[in-house]
Structures are given as structure tokens and as C-alpha cells.
Amino acid sequence: MPEVVLRKQQVVVEEIFHEGGPRAAEPLRRAAVVSVIANPFAGRYEADIEGFMEDLKPLGLAMAQRLLQVLGGDPKAVQGYGKGAIVGAAGELEHGALWHVPGGYAMREALGGAKAIVPSTKKVGGPGTRLDVPVTHVDASYVRSHFDAMEVGIPDSPRADEMAVVLVMTTGPRIHARVGGLKASEIKGEDGLR
Structure with missing residues (x-):
């Protein structure tokens, strides 16, 4: 398959101290890395694209690290x-969709075997397109306090023949999370759901 050609990369870190309520003792940190790469399939329909996922794995691991x-x-x-x-x-x-496997497994590996499915989103868009990347708890998808999203985007990316692939990690629940549901302290860790 084609070589992964990286044009640029952006790393963003947010620190959230409060959302209108009391100031958190420790801020929630959300971080994203966006890699803008050449799309080797741009401009044509290619039936066999699956092999490019293997080529993306080293990039995914580097981004997760x-x-x-x-x-x-x-x-x-x-x-x-x-x-x-x-x-x-x-x-x-x-x-x-080629990013599902290399992005998800890279984060699981970097985190030592996180169990939950890595939520994902994708869209087609031009330079400056913004993307809300969904976030869930790393070990149990049903932990409601960790349902979140981080908006990312780069003003000049992606160009028509590029893709911007994104990974996001967070250090905790939403600030002031209080809508009930499964708590992180109640995770059984058996199936990635609860």
C-alpha cells in the first residue's frame, strides 16, 4: 500500500477549571493530536483500500504516545x-473509516489495554472544517460522566487530496458531571461496556 505522507501535525491541550459551578480542585485536561496526511485514494474510486490501515498503524502509535x-x-x-x-x-x-483500527488500537496499546470501544466520527470537508470528536471512558462505555467531545480543526486543512486524522484523550469526567448513571468507581471491566 502507499506510504503515509505527513504534511503537518497539531497538538492541543485544554484545561477546564469550571463550567459555571465551583472551581475543580484539579482541572479536566483534554488533549488532541491532529495529523494531516496525503489521501492516497483522493480523486478516484479504489475498491481495495483496506491495506492502508496497516500503513497507518505506526502513525497511530506515535500520535497516541x-x-x-x-x-x-x-x-x-x-x-x-x-x-x-x-x-x-x-x-x-x-x-x-480507515482510521478506526489504527487509531483505536494505538490508544488501547498506549494505555495498557483499555477495554472500551473507542468512539469515532468522520466527515468530508474542506480546509478549516471542524470536527467534534466523541469521548467515552477508556474501560466502560456506559460511564455517563465521561460522555464528552472535543472540537478540533486546522485552518488550512484538509486540502482536497488530504485527510486529517485525530486522536483525543482526557484525564477525567466532565467538570460538574452530575446526571447519574454508572460511575467510574462501579466499573466491572469485563466487556468494555460496564
Whole structure:
């Protein structure tokens, strides 16, 4: 399959201290890394694209390690994650789906075997397109306090023949989470759901 050609990368870290209520003792940290790569399938329909997922795995691992580093380096500090892709206008939505395996498994590996499915979103768009990347708890998808999202985007990306692939990690629940449901302290960790 084609080589992964990286044009640029963006790393963003947010620290959220409060959402109108009392100031948190420790801020929620959300971090995203966006990699803008050439889309080797742009401008044409290609029936066999699955092999490119294997080529994307080293990029996914490098991005996951970078996120872990900017969040302090301790995998146990990461409680939430998500992934996404923005495909340039000469591509198709299915090209963004190529990021599911390399992005998700990279984060699971970097975090030492997180159990929950990594939520994902993708869309086709031009330069400056923004993407809300969904986030859930790393070990149990039903932990309601960790349902979140982080908006990402780069002003000049993706160009028509590019894709922007995204990984997000967070250090905790939404600030002031109080809508009930399964708590992180109640996770059984058997199936990635509860």
C-alpha cells in the first residue's frame, strides 16, 4: 500500500477549571493530536483500500504516545478517549473509516489495554472544517460522566487530496458531571461496556 505522507501535525491541550459551578480542585485536561496526511485514494474510486490501515498503524502509535506525553506520561491518568477523521473534498467518507483500527488500537496499546470501544466520527470537508470528536471512558462505555467531545480543526486543512486524522484523550469526567448513571468507581471491566 502507499506510504503515509505527513504534511503537518497539531497538538492541543485544554484545561477546564469550571463550567459555571465551583472551581475543580484539579482541572479536566483534554488533549488532541491532529495529523494531516496525503489521501492516497483522493480523486478516484479504489475498491481495495483496506491495506492502508496497516500503513497507518505506526502513525497511530506515535500520535497516541504524543498524547500520553502531553498529559503527563502516566497511562493511569487517562480516563477518556476518542478518535475521528476529516477527509478532504476529493476523498470519500470511507477513507476516514480507515482510521478506526489504527487509531483505536494505538490508544488501547498506549494505555495498557483499555477495554472500551473507542468512539469515532468522520466527515468530508474542506480546509478549516471542524470536527467534534466523541469521548467515552477508556474501560466502560456506559460511564455517563465521561460522555464528552472535543472540537478540533486546522485552518488550512484538509486540502482536497488530504485527510486529517485525530486522536483525543482526557484525564477525567466532565467538570460538574452530575446526571447519574454508572460511575467510574462501579466499573466491572469485563466487556468494555460496564
